[in-house]
Structures are given as structure tokens and as C-alpha cells.
Amino acid sequence: MKLKSHDGGDSVNIEKKWRDRWSETGVFQADPDDKEKIFLTVAYPYPSGAMHIGHGRTYTVPDVYARFKRMQGYNVLFPMAWHVTGAPVIGIARRIERRDPWTLKIYREVHRVPEEELERFTDPEYIVEYFSREYRSVMEEMGYSIDWRREFKTTDPTYSKFIQWQIRKLRDMGLVRKGSHPVKYCPDCENPVGDHDLLEGEGVAINRLTLLKFKLDDSFLVAATFRPETIYGATNIWLNPHEEYVRVRTGGEEWIISRASVDNLSHQKPDMEIIGEADPRGLIGKYLENPVTGDRHPVLPASFVDPEYATGVVFSVPAHAPADYIALEDLRRNPELIEEYDLRDVIRDIEPVNVIKLEGYGDFPAAEVLDKFGVESQENPRLEDATGELYKLEHARGVMAGHIPVYDGMRVSEAREVIAEELMERGDADEMYEFAERPVICRCGGRCVVRLMEDQWFMKYSDENWKELAMRCLSGMKIIPEEVRANFEYYIDWLNDWACSRRIGLGTRLPWDERWIIEPLTDSTIYMAYYTIAHHLKNMEAAELDDEFFDSIFLGNGGPEELRREFRYWYPLDWRLSAKDLIGNHLTFHIFHHSAIFPESLWPGGVVVFGMGLLEGNKMSSSKGNVILLKDAIERHGADVVRLFLMSSAEPWQDFDWRETEVIGTRRRIEWFMEFCERVSDICGGELELEGISGCEPESFIGKWMVGQLNHRIREATRALESFQTRKAVQEALFLLKKDVEHYMRRVENRIDDEVRAVLGYVLSVWIRLMAPFTPYTAEEMWEKYGGRGLVAEARWPEFSEDSISPEIQAAEEMVQNTVRDIQEIMKIIDTTPERIHIYTSPEWKWEVFRIAREVGKPDMGAIMGRVSAEGVHDNMKEVSEFVRRIIRDAGRSGVREKIDEYGVLLDAAEYIESEVGAEVVVHREPDYDPENKARNAAPMKPAIYLETGN
Template sequence: MRSNERECIARWEHAFEADPAEKEKYYLTVAYPYPSGAMHVGHGRTYIIPDVIARYQRMRGKAVLFPMAFHVTGTPVIGISKRIASGDEKTIGLYRDLYRVPQDILDRLINPMEIVRYFSEEYRRTMQRSGLSIDWRRQFITVDPRYSKFIEWQYDHLYEDGHVVKGAHPVKYCPQCENPVGDHDLLEGDKAEIVKFTLVVFRWGDARVPCATLRPETIYGVTNLWVNPATTYVRAMIDGEEWIVSPEAAGKLALQDHDVLVTEKIPGAVLVDQTVSHPFSGDVPVLPATFVDPDMGTGIVMSVPAHAPFDYIALRDLQQQGKYTSIQPVPLISVDGYGEIPAKDAVERAGILDQNDPAMEALTQEIYNAEFSRGKVFEKYGGKAVREARDDVAALMMEHYDSVPMYDFDNHNVICRCGGRVFVKILHDQWFLEYSDPIWKEQVKTQLEEMALIPSEVRAEFNRTVDWLKEWACTRRVGLGTKLPWDPAWIVEPLSDSTIYMAYYTIAHHLKAIPPESLTPDVFDYIFFGKGSPGTIEQKVLDRIRAEFLYWYPYDHRFSAKDLISNHLTFQLFHHRAIFPPELQPKGMVVFGMGLLNGAKMSSSKGNVYLLEDALE
């Protein structure tokens, strides 16, 4: 059987090489893999589904192109190589025992490019064993100098058209790597979103006591503040003023354009029963609550028990002990489906016993959504819809009452592949893709309307992603990848160099015979736009390459997993609209779910996998 298998693989090596022909074409692509470990059965599903479609289209008599490449841009393999070099037993054990890397090769994996070389070869071998009908002539890795010339050309056009700008924005940042990070750089928390809080500043004598909130309009209903009596807070000079915050918050604020100097530690219990004040709430007491997380916001929470289930039940718990019985919820928002005190209704309907009930998070989100979507502030507080009042109150407090924004994650367990914790940092003089541009957004939405999306339900998710996308940090200081052509101190990050490579596949095999230095921007302008007359490559060669591109493009379907809608799959639509004319826009996308093992997403970096090689055996 082994000899038969080897014979078949050898016979199939060139069987699926696709060239322009006098017949209908079908061009499909699938997200190229990051070869930092061995293929698992989740990968098998990812690539076998499009392979089945490719074979079906060949049976229908079409010329079918199914290419493959390897994505190695960024810092993941650098982090792996550093952990191996430092003798990290967990990493070494993963590669030695799960991926079965021979010791002589494992010793070489202290070099990131050795990881790239070894696992890209392993991926190709496993894909060939799986019988995938791939045209391997077009294979490349994303640090190939020819591919880098293609990326430079793309970014020159994006820059010239105003889609790449320099500015200051909050980004995911790894202090250990001293680098902004994208979702592909993360071990944990790849779904975490950056959230903008308003710091509502209360006064305690001469000190400021800031509370981070997503609901500044509820300041009129504050009855008290919450602190965790079991934690330690700090007194810090922040921008020349004395603040009381958690140590974790002090560290986060230092990354967000604040001068921070911690001067003293304060036990949480010392803050309990103190009185603080704000012009909108008057004097309110500081009370103890175990639900307060020092690692969320400032570690101090303003309490609005009429509209926040956690606040309502924490106050109820204290009052059932005979404490603080004079404090009553102050309602300020009316919302259909709830009584005067919405938090009370939600807690009682759900039968919540105490503030540690796991259902509390869902109840909090329920009230948040209901009041934001259909709530109205009482007339004596302005009478506006909540969605309008929220911005108005935040602007008022920032202009007149010392409030400032603070950024944090909706999930603080965000870990870089290097093992370090990731925070939100305001990054200056960084290059960003301006996905917030409303004209660009509308162009992408128009394109989505014209595309075949499978299943149809994902159309709404694509549109939501287009709506909320803002500026995206597209460069890094360190890592593998292409240098930004006009500012080579920066490197294009992984999600930003993988947007139009589907066009590169159509010509990749031709470019392998051309020296990288001959691939000038004029060459790519001619290949993709038919413009100009570059002199670095013979004209008939250029014409042949352009003809191949025009035969295959646009792609007919792109296959990928649902978790990439929020980044890669939507990014590539923005870039196609920016670079290519209407007739070369993508035709369709097929989105599928994730493969799970033991109830969790399979991950090569975590070792939560069943190897495809073992499944093939």
C-alpha cells in the first residue's frame, strides 16, 4: 500500500497544473496556512471542502485553478524560536512529542526561518498525502522577495490614494515584544475587542476617583461607588493630579498618553465608607463589593442599581445584612418591557440569588441592549433617547467635568504568542489603513450586494463588520514581512499583507524566473492594469503574464472559516475595491464553521489538535 500511495502522489504531482484554455474557468482559493506546527484534522476539513468543489468543477469541464502558499509574516515563528532557544519545556515538548520533530531538526528551530522551512514542507507533504488537487507550481511564502515586491506595489497605491495614513489610535500592544499585535499574533483573546470607556471623575478631598463606564448617561442615577475590599489600590500622580485607582489601571493608563507615578498603596478596606462627590450625583458613599475586578477599568465602579443588575443585587445583598438600608435605586431611564427599576425586574425574573450567580453577565447585557436600543431618559434629565444622551453626557463631562477616555478590552485575558500579556496602547506616528472612510465602506457594501455569499446568513455579519471597522494598524516595528516602501522602518503586518494575494497566485509561477529587482511597480501596473511600458522585462513575457491574470481573475469563490469575517475576509474586500476595477472584483465567498476538539477550537500553538497525519494513517 505504501508503494502504491507514493506512486499515486508522484503521478498527481503535476496532474492539477492549470493553464488558460479555450473553455470556462473556475478559480477558487482558500486561506493560506501559517506553518508553525503540523496540520491537524481541522486544517484537513478547511482544505478538503474546496478540493471537493475543485474536482466537481473539473468534472463539469471547466479549467480549474486551486493554488496554495504559506503565510509566515509577523512574529509567531519568532516567538516560538525564542521559546525553544530559551529551553521552554512546554514548547519543546509540544514540538518533540506532539509534532514529532526529529531532535537534529528541533535543535535548528531556534532560527525562525528553519521553522518556516520545515513546517511548510510538512504541510505540502501532508496536503499531497491527502490528495488535494493543488497546482504546486504557484507555491510561495510571504517573505519571498518577489511577493514583497508585490506588497510594496500594493501599498504604494493605497498610500497614493489616501487609504494609508499616519496617526495616533488605540491598538492591541505587547510590551514584551514592544510591538502592536493583530489577532494572528495572539495565543489567547483573539476575539477581544478594544472598548472605549468614559472615566467619570469623583472627588475624595483633593484626590480624583475615576470610574470607567460604558454608560455615562447613568451618572444621574449613581447612589454609591463600589470597591473590592480584598484588593489593594494605589494613590498616583497622573498628569499632575492625584488619582486613586487599582495598580492594574495605573499601568494601563501609562500606555495611553498619561504621565503616571505611583506614590502609595491603599488597602481597599480603607476606602470603604468614605464619601466621594460629583456635580451630577452629589455626595455618595463608597461601599464594598466582591464582584469588582481591579483589572477591569479603574478597579472602582460607579453604582447605578436601578439600571445595572450587578449594582442592584450587590446593594440588595448588603441591605439583607441590615447595612446601608437608606440607599434606594434612582431610576432615570424608561424602557418598554420593564418597570420603573429595570435591573430589579431582570434580577427577580431570573431568580438570581447573589452577585456571584453566573447568569449575571447575561442579565447585564440584556439591560444594556434594551435601554440602548429603546430606552429614553426621564424628562428631568433631558428626555432624550439613551443612544443620543450617552454621547451628549460624555461630551459634556469631558469638556467641563475632568472626564477622559480610557481604553480596555472586553476580555482582559489577551496573551501574545510570546507569552506576554497584551494591553491597549495609544500608538503615535503609526501607519493605519483607514477602514473608517465612509466612501470606502460604501464601496465594499456595494460589492457585497453583488457577491454570492454561502451561507446567506453571513451577509449580515459582513455588513456589521464593515460598519464597525475603524483605523487598522497595518505596520509593525519587528517581525518577518515586507518593509513599507516609503517608510522602511516599518513592516507590513500579517493581516495587512494577505489581502489581494489571490491575484498574485495567477502569476506566481511566471515570476519565479524573474529576478526580484526587475519587478518594479511599473511591471505590476502593466500586469494588473495594462498601463505603461516597463523596460525591465521583455514585452512578450509581460503580455503572457497579463493574459494569464486576466484569464483567471476575478476569483469565483474564496473559502474560509467564519472567524475570519471580522478581519481577513472583510479586509480583502476593502483592498480589492481600492486596487482593482469593478470587473475584477471577487464573485463569491464560502464561509464554514470551526472544527472543535474536546469542546475547544483546535490550535496548533496550544497543542489542542488531532494530527491529520495520524488520521490519514
């Protein structure tokens, strides 16, 4: 944002001025001292593309918290590094080298890489070097209070030594093993990939399916299923006649599967080869042999069969699969299709066969659940809901039907595994792995498959003792928001062994087998410990850093004293911040590895989880060009505007939506704030010393109200920031405080005196400091311009005084505002301007009745009247009775408050009320002038009003 320099002259770049000042003073460089520390980290970025506004939210949240805690007097460490290991950048470089149009378009148009730089992107290391430089530049422009001395890349030789130390420790504990396992795999990168490596498909699970072989002459149509137990109810096979099918050879057998499925399956069946075409239209109407029952089933056409999913062959169980039942019904209602494939006699004999008994359902639960959901065709979107409900019920409560040999009465959940194993042992079935959803796209742009990796190294997250340790670690952590704790518990329990090494990519070699590279999520689990000593290691040779060195610093008592002291000062990590889509891997691995390697006293303290980002209501996606680069947003609006919008649009764990019109509105609020600072300076005659203003004790009622509101806002903003509620903090520190200040300015605009100047000076001193974490550039400039000493980044965070926050004063000013509104409403009704307005306050006895009603604590007419009579509050019991009824009627709306001096408050506000309503105001303690007997309507906090019109 371009502002006018406080010392005059042309427009200058205030942001650069303060960045330079922060750099010169080293204000954000954190070293051990005698202060209480705060150590927080946010997921270091994988710099394969430019920063967008979603990244801006991710990195602004910890910066706001770091600035806030620093101002509270804590020694705050907020470091940053670059996660450049992995294979996606290799794939990107290859695609650029072969001039892939899509990749070139993305990097030219979305990431805005100059052509001369793009030419060098055939080198993967240059890609990460280029973007890590750009990331740092943009982070500095955003004003992040990072200790850049600790910056490193995960390919640095010293960091690699640290990672090798970590994985050796885990292997020595028996937590690393070698074996085979299905993994997400990018054929273009020739490497396994994790969620961190994906453009699409993050969090997608890998499912195991059973392949059932239906014999056709000397070959098999191979159908995949999650429910092998339903083979006893098969009635037909579905093929998509509009897709390509092929004959393949694998395991000495000839299979017929879709061409689109070969790519995925061939990574699990390395011997698979295509030996010919298979015409699906020619297969329609042919009969196949059921591998279990020996029954013969016809092949039928079905356009719903997805050739990319599993094998592109589906067996039909209409009794228990709603989609199969409705597909058969649709086929029977399609005479053209029946005629085309000559299926009239074929489909006439097909009847559902019961396999599973489910309490509350008959023999054909698929038909019943379709009726329940009102599904009458395959196009109905509720078909998926119907299917999901039935499958869950049958898995949880179903038992095998009595006519099925051996398995009669067995629970479906047990029979499923037993039948699958038996069929595979007999050679009638096989298995495969498939993604739960598609597509899964690597960052390089390649389409991922499931690959069965052999001789692969794995982290043993399946180890029950390790899971128990991780659960204990989690139980001692703060989780924000608390409701995602269940997600962590689920993933700790659910995680199986994780492929922790790859063949190609950037990164650290596996120390005992250098053919492998440690994969990116495994090398980014405890790097927070490395931050504590990273700046010292820059002066050391990697060869000096052996396991004994790291053992002594992180786990023992030896080693270089300075490094050991630094680590022990900062550890354990107080807060870890990252996106919610990383709970299932990165954040949970963080817990696993800390619990295994470090003693309990050094386990992490807490995690904050972020929501996702939207752009004008749509999901942001760099690969689809639906993003706004953070650099562009800064150039257009200024860093403070971007920061303030990102912090005020949603709480960190909620999804935020970047909307240009709202961003512009945020800019106007900052401009208003600067104009207010200037106005206060003018009112105070330019004589302000903000650093020295620590409090204010006004005599006037409205002055006390303003100071009370200010302390209330300080308290609420402070509490919100302590729990990372940035949106609530901005609401209190800017929007609601602005409303309070504007009201105060209207109340005192005709009586500027020394007290008003003192109050406004106090407000300004506090307000600039409250805004400093959110809008640091504006706050620094305002602080310097209006008499603050030093940097506002080092100024003391405002402390609130509970004694200054008076509910009675707040209620009294609310009464004043309600009185103004009531007068204005009456004036609208009578449609004339009165000569004089009379305001009548509540008599003493009504306050006493209010007190008694509050002490009784319930709307009990008899109890209240009994107390009033016994205490002799008022002689006219009929009048008392009417008032008690009013209290009971209005209690839910108005409540009962402590007594206040209504007369004094309204008398003090009389001049303000006159300015608001445009007439003379007379406040009455006693109704000495009341021609229409209005005073009898006065109640505590609800004065009576009479408009004298002169008619």
C-alpha cells in the same frame, strides 16, 4: 492507507505510488488553454505550528471541489503559499530562546518538534521555514491537487514588491492615513496584533469607556463605565478588598486603581507611573465626592469587581444596574461583612436614584427586571441576561429624567456622548479602551493589552465611498452559506480604520517609511492575483518589479505578454474559501481591496465560509494540547479515510466533530467499497474496461431501477458539489448508492447474466469516478486495477441522464419492498410459514379513480364521485365510495402516482420475494384464487396479500 498492489507482491504504499505518478505527469499544473477555467484559493496558512485535523478540513474542501471541476473538463488552478509575515513568530523565538517552559512543552509535545530542530527555533525565520516544509509534506500526503510551481512565501523579495505596489495604489487613492488609534497589542512581541495572530480572543472588540474621577482628599478613585449618563444615579463605589490597589500618577493627578489594570492603562497613558500602594480595606467606608452632583458616596466591598477589567473601580447605580441592586441587597443580608467594615450606618442611608425614564417601567427598573428574570442573588446566572436586556432597552428607548439639569427629556443615546465630552472638557473625566472579553492571547503566548498607537499608519475602512464600493462588490458575489452575507454587510459597515503597519516582525517594509512593516492581514488581501504569475516571477529579479510593471500586468495592456495573458486568463478569482472567524477582517479586507484596486470585471466571484472543528465534542486548541495532528491521523487511518470523514461529518460551513469511533467506521466503508470492486470484477470474469463504459440500457425492471438510481445519485452528488455541499455529496455518492447497490445485488444474486454484468460494470465505472474527489488514492488504484485508462483524476466526471431517472420505476421498486415487508409482518402475526403466498394487484378501475382524484387535486368526496360517475369508471358505486374514502384518508401518506404495470413488476420480482420470505409466490392479475376475498383490498401501489397455509 496500506492496500495490496493490483499487480501482486508485498504490501506497498499506494499513496506514495500515486503521489509520484501525479508528480511525474504534472496533472495538477494548470496553464492557460482554450478550456473554461476555475480559479479557487483557500487561506494560505501561517506555519508557526504543525497541521491538525481542523486544517485538514480547511484544505480538503477546496481540493475536492478542484478535483470535481477538473473531471468536469474545466482548467482548474488550485495554488498554495505560506503566510510567514507578522510578529507572533518573533515572540515564539524569544520565548524558546529564554527556555520558557510552556512554549517548550507545546512545541515538544503538541507540535512534536525534534529536540535538534527545536534548538534552532531561536531563529524566527527558521520556525516558518520548518513548518512550511512540514505543511507542504502533509498536504502532499493528503493528496491535494495543488499546482506547487506557484508556491511562495510572503517574505519573498518579489512578493514584497507586489505588496508595496498594492499599498502605494491605496495611498494614492487617499485610503491610507497616519494618526493615533487603539489597537490590540502584544507587549512581548512589542507589536500590534490582529485576529490572525491570536491563540485566544479572535473577534473580540475594543470598547471605549469613560473614566469618572471621584475625589478623595488629594487623589481620585477612577471608575470606568460605558454609561457616563448614569453618574447622576450613583450611590456608592465598589472596591474588591481582596485585591491589590495602587496609587499612580498620570496627567499631573494621583489616581487609585487596581494593580492588575496598570499594565493595560499604561499603554494608553504613557506617563503613568506607580507611586505607592493603596489598601482597599482601609478605603472601605470612606466617602468620595461625585464629580457631577457633588454628592458624597461611600466605598463598599464587592468581591465581584474584577481587578483586571478597566480600572478595578466601579461606581454603583442600583436604580439602573441589576448587578448593583442585587449586590446592595446581598450586602444588607451579610451581617458579618457589615460588622467587619462597620457599615451599618453607611448602608442604611443608601437609596436608588432614578436617572432614566423608560416606558413600561417605574423609577427603579433594575429591581423590576430582576423580578422578571427571577434573580435573587449575584450567583444566579440569569443576572447577566437581566442586565443585558435592561441596558439595551434604556439605550434604545430611554430618556433622561426630569430632575436632571440641562438633559431633561434627552434620549439616553444622545446624552451619553454629550455628558462624556463635557466631563472630559472640565477635567472630571478621562477615557480608556478595553477588550470586550478577556483573555486575549497572542500566538507567542503573551497576554495582549489595548495600546493607543501614535503616528500609526491606517487603512481608511471608515471611508464612506470605499464602503459603498465594497458593498457593490459584495452584491455581485456568491456567498456560501448565503445567510452569512449579512455578516459581511455588517462588517463592511462597522469597520473603522485599521492599523496596517507595525514596528517589528517579518514582512514587507512600508515603501515610504521603512521604519514600519506592513501587517499580515494587510499583505494578504489580493495575493490571489500574485498566484497567477508567481511561477514566472521566480526567474526575475525583485529590482525589475516596479509599480509600472505591476500596473501593466494587472491594470493595463503593456508588460510581458505571457504574464499579462496568464493573469487575464485566470482572473477574476472564482472562489475564496476561509474560516468564518475571518469574516470580520481577512475576508472583508479581500473585498475592500479588490473593489478599490481592480476594475469591476476583475472583482472576486464568491466566498465559502468554514465552520470550526471539535475533538470528541470539545473545542480544538493547540495551546491547550487538545488537537490531533493531521500527520498522525494519516499514519493511523490513511489519507483517504481522513478525507472522507472530514467531508462527510458536516457541511463545510458547519462545525465538525472528530470522533475516533466514527473515523474507524469510515475506514470500514472504504474497505467495503474495495471489496465490492473485487466482487464485480469476479462476476464479470475480470473483463472490465472502465474507461469505455459510458452507459447501460437494461431490459429488466430491476436493471432499469439500478441504472435509474445510479443516475439519480450522479445528479444529486453533482448538484451538491456545485454548491460545496460535500456532506450531501458523500451521502449520495457513497452511503445511499451503497444501499442501492446492496439492494440490487440481493435482487439479482440468483440470476447473474450478461445484463447484470453490464449493469455492474457501468456502476463500477461511475462509482470509482464519483469517489475520486473524496478518496483519490483508492479511486486511482481501483481505476487502474479494473481497466480504467490513464488517471482517474483526468477521467470524465459521470454525466447523468434524466431519461434514466424514472419516478415510476423508483415507486414500483418501493412497492416491491413494501410488499416484502408486509408479508413478513403478516408472517410474524400468524407465526407460521405459509405454503404459498398470493399477491393481488389493483384492478384497472381503481387506477382510474386515482387519476380522477389527482386531477381534482383536493379531498373533495363529491367532486371525485361526480367525475367517476360521469366517466362510467365502475358499476358498483358503493365500492367506489369506500375506495374514495380510503384515498382521502391516506392521501397525505401515500399520495397519488402515475399508473405502473404492477403485475409485470411483481412477476419480475417474484423470485426475489420468494427468497426474502421463504415461500412460493403467486402473482394474480385477476383474483382467480381468492378464498378469503383479500383481492378487494388491493389498491394502486398497495397489493393485497393472502397467505395459504394449508390448514
